[in-house]
Amino acid sequence: MSRAVVIRSGGLGDFLLTLPLLARLQADGRAVHLVTRHAWHQLIALDGLADGFTDIDSARFASLWSNAMPDLAAVFADAEVFCLLPDPDGTLQRAVCRLGATAFRRIDARPAAPPHAALRILLDSGLSAEPDVLTTSHLRRPVPPDETTTGRPAVLWIHPGSGAAAKNADPEWFAESAKQFLAQGGTSVTISFGAADEAVAPLLTRCFAAAGVPFEVVQPPTVTALRTALASRATAFLGNDTGVTHLAAALAIPTEAVFLATNPDIWGPVGETVTITDLRTDGIWKEQ
Known part of the structure; x- marks a missing residue:
């Protein structure tokens, strides 16, 4: 199974607009490792949208910007990385590539013009968008629909x-x-x-x-x-x-x-x- 790492910070609404990407990657048969805020991971922990998690606010993730990167190779090795963080000088890209990432995709997390942000994320990821991408609810709700x-x-x-x-x-x-x-x-x-x-x-x-x-x-x-x-x-x-x-x-x-x-x-x-x-x-x- 191929691997994907999605790096996403930001507010709650920004994170939820990333769910179509997580769902699409899993539908394509990829194991998805999510790097995000702990609260956002907890929010979707029971929905099966991520197979692994790293806290974006942790010292572990911050170690990417140091010379000592003790255990992140297991996260990034042989994985395609989808990054929704600013990386203007390429520091993050170089770090994950040193750890064995096979590709690094920069995704515009704050588009200034249409299409919709969820569509933009998919397009920047090199993925096509299903017709119902904006009308699909991705979180489980254990109550009758009507x-x-x-x-x-x-x-x-x-x-x-x-x-x-x-x-x-x-x-x-x-x-x-x-x-x-x-x-x-x-x-x-x-x-x-x-x-x-x-x-x-x-x-x-x-x-x-x-x-x-x-x-x-x-x-x-x-x-x-x-x-x-x-x-x-x-x-x-x-x-x-x-x-x-x-x-x-x-x-x-x-x-x-x-x-x-x-x-x-x-x-x-x-x-x-x-x-x-x-x-x-x-x-x-x-x-x-």
Whole structure:
């Protein structure tokens, strides 16, 4: 069996856009070793998308930049390397090639123009893209696919923040969307906040109170716990362009992703049931 090593850091959404590459490599019969953050590996540990793991933040990986590389030869020997890290002077490429890598592919992790980032990753990897690459959810969700017909409560999960204020829809818009969900027969609304959402939480609370919309706040302590909570509770998801929105889509939860600054043609969530809502007021994507 041929071997592949995928090196990927970045945020949760960036990592999840790499799942089509992992799935494709395995479908092609390769053993995949994943070099990434420990939390991201834990997130997909039960999905069979990687056969081995190295923590990208570990001293072990950092040893690539030293003269002593004690045990990484077992990772890179006879492997094709797919690198989504910046390597402007080729230091990383030279290091892994000294350890026996057969090829080193540089992949543009932050494309500034279409096609979609997941497609760009595959193309830069020298791989073709299947027609359903952007509509396939890669994470397992141990619940029936049609929850409403099994008597499961209809729960809308909202994540109203993101890593940048320019990406965030108005809290009043989220409150109105939640009100419509409940008016149409929804059972309840769950809200989660991220570490960067301190300014969003009080304003959103006031807007929901003014709209008469009850909600429950859930704050899972880890991304793996977040995945479990989403998979077990949410029958629908609404959020900005952020990692939690990408996670919901990857779990095949019907997802409405709100875009104000980033271009969904590049950064839209990958999943089976994704709706893009464009809330720009000037028709310009301000960020890539």
